[in-house]
Amino acid sequence: MPGRPDTRRVLAAACLIGGPPSAVLLVLSGLDFLAPGPAALAIVACGVAALGVARLWLGNLAALSQAVARAAAGDGRLPEPSSPLLPAVAEVADGVARLARTLAERGGQVDRLTRADAAIVEALPDPLLVLSADRSPLRANAAARTLFGATPGNMAGGEIASLLRHPILAEAVDRALATGAIQRVDLVLPLPVARDLVAQVTPLDPPLADGGRLMVLLADRSHERAVEQMRADFVTNASHELRTPLASLLGFIETLRGPAEDDAVARKRFLGIMAEQAERMRRLIDDLLGLSRIELSEHQPPSGEADIGAIAEAEADAMAPILTSRRARLLREVTPGCIARPADPEQIAQVVRNLLENAIRHGREGGQTVLRVETVQNPKPGVMLSVADDGPGIAREHIPRLTERFYRVDSGRSRAAGGTGLGLAIVKHIVNRHRGQLLIESDVGSGAVFRVWLPAA
Numbered sequence: 461m462p463g464r465p466d467t468r469r470v471l472a473a474a475c476l477i478g479g480p481p482s483a484v485l486l487v488l489s490g491l492d493f494l495a496p497g498p499a500a501l502a503i504v505a506c507g508v509a510a511l512g513v514a515r516l517w518l519g520n521l522a523a524l525s526q527a528v529a530r531a532a533a534g535d536g537r538l539p540e541p542s543s544p545l546l547p548a549v550a551e552v553a554d555g556v557a558r559l560a561r562t563l564a565e566r567g568g569q570v571d572r573l574t575r576a577d578a579a580i581v582e583a584l585p586d587p588l589l590v591l592s593a594d595r596s597p598l599r600a601n602a603a604a605r606t607l608f609g610a611t612p613g614n615m616a617g618g619e620i621a622s623l624l625r626h627p628i629l630a631e632a633v634d635r636a637l638a639t640g641a642i643q644r645v646d647l648v649l650p651l652p653v654a655r656d657l658v659a660q661v662t663p664l665d666p667p668l669a670d671g672g673r674l675m676v677l678l679a680d681r682s683h684e685r686a687v688e689q690m691r692a693d694f695v696t697n698a699s700h701e702l703r704t705p706l707a708s709l710l711g712f713i714e715t716l717r718g719p720a721e722d723d724a725v726a727r728k729r730f731l732g733i734m735a736e737q738a739e740r741m742r743r744l745i746d747d748l749l750g751l752s753r754i755e756l757s758e759h760q761p762p763s764g765e766a767d768i769g770a771i772a773e774a775e776a777d778a779m780a781p782i783l784t785s786r787r788a789r790l791l792r793e794v795t796p797g798c799i800a801r802p803a804d805p806e807q808i809a810q811v812v813r814n815l816l817e818n819a820i821r822h823g824r825e826g827g828q829t830v831l832r833v834e835t836v837q838n839p840k841p842g843v844m845l846s847v848a849d850d851g852p853g854i855a856r857e858h859i860p861r862l863t864e865r866f867y868r869v870d871s872g873r874s875r876a877a878g879g880t881g882l883g884l885a886i887v888k889h890i891v892n893r894h895r896g897q898l899l900i901e902s903d904v905g906s907g908a909v910f911r912v913w914l915p916a917a
């Protein structure tokens with residue numbers, strides 16, 4: 461029973477307290493200093509008093525030790541003592557109760573802080589690992605688990621083990637432990653897709669409560685590197701595309717000033733070629749400017765509406781000169797009244813123009829192109845515009861790359877046909893801005909179909 465001393469202890473304590481005076485009383489009565497009657501009475505009184513004192517003290521001490529034990533447990537709740545306490549003991553018990561409450565509050569605070577820290581670490585957008593002194597993973601936040609395919613229960617699972625075995629990271633960890641200084645290293649991980657990572661290894665001294673001795677913070681730079689690479693490629697490609705006609709122009713100017721100065725026939729021929737090259741540069745600059753304008757507005761959807769059928773008919777009419785030069789035919793299957801919304805009519809016209817030009821220029825000489833506009837329910841209710849040709853088609857491996865800037869299946873042929881290599885990149889950006897879809901289907905030898913779905917709601 462809480463706060464109740466056990467009987468044997470009480471008896472032992474009572475003997476200790478009441479024993480010596482009872483013995484003195486016995487001796488006094490044996491030496492006839494006391495009559496046996498009063499002596500017996502005094503001994504009994506002594507025993508009873510000793511029992512009472514022993515019970516009271518042991519009860520108080522038991523209650524006190526129980527209170528101390530509960531205070532150490534840290535829940536701050538102390539039991540009411542089962543027997544009345546002596547004033548001095550009550551004071552101590554009071555102090556213990558206050559101590560217990562403070563301890564419980566501190567415990568709660570530490571708990572909340574720890575949980576807040578864990579939540580922050582877990583929610584960090586960058587992958588973070590905590591390693592023990594023997595370099596085994598103790599913690600991995602959500603970003604790290606996603607990147608490496610690990611689970612909270614199995615830190616060493618997934619690709620974390622191969623990250624930790626990476627020689628560059630292992631060396632950085634060694635250096636961090638040896639020097640006590642933060643180490644930063646770049647590494648490429650051949651995860652399912654290669655990743656460019658920057659790792660920051662921080663030695664933790666003193667170690668964390670869970671034994672964490674090192675923190676590894678990773679930053680995934682793959683996307684930035686890809687963007688940087690794309691930008692660099694773009695500048696190289698654009699300069700190259702401009703330099704070629706420019707070199708040809710300079711060459712002809714040189715010839716016209718020198719050897720062909722007085723050759724009227726040559727001059728006429730050269731001026732014709734120069735005009736063609738200058739026209740090529742103009743087209744390229746127009747497309748480059750158009751592309752950058754569209755990219756700038758891509759995140760902001762259009763607000764108007766576009767009559768796709770009418771736009772398609774107008775653009776088809778404008779194809780007459782190239783159709784003649786390619787001896788090709790254009791069939792129209794246009795359902796009137798197909799309205800795309802929200803849409804920018806100017807940009808939709810650009811899409812139709814680029815697709816028709818491609819079909820006629822990259823299609824078969826003397827071939828046939830079909831332009832179709834209709835309302836559809838798939839993939840979602842909207843307007844579908846399609847351009848199908850019966851030309852040489854496009855090999856499967858090229859299809860996903862056709863919308864990259866300057867990507868051409870055959871650069872020589874594309875340039876000869878007057879292409880800049882930017883047409884489909886422009887189409888893709890316009891379709892993206894309209895929250896539409898571009899689908900390309902083709903088999904070598906059986907033509908190509910370009911489909912553009914646009915929202916109608």
Ligand SMILES: Nc1ncnc2c1ncn2[C@@H]1O[C@H](COP(=O)(O)OP(=O)(O)O)[C@@H](O)[C@H]1O
Binds near residue numbers: 819852862874879
């Ligand atoms: N209808 C088509 N048939 C065959 N190839 C095509 C067709 N449309 C596009 N292509 C291929 O896609 C490439 C990229 O097209 P595009 O971006 O419009 O550039 P360009 O037409 O200036 O070459 C073309 O160079 C061509 O190789």
Ligand SMILES: [Mg+2]
Binds near residue numbers: 818881883884
């Ligand atoms: Mg084109």
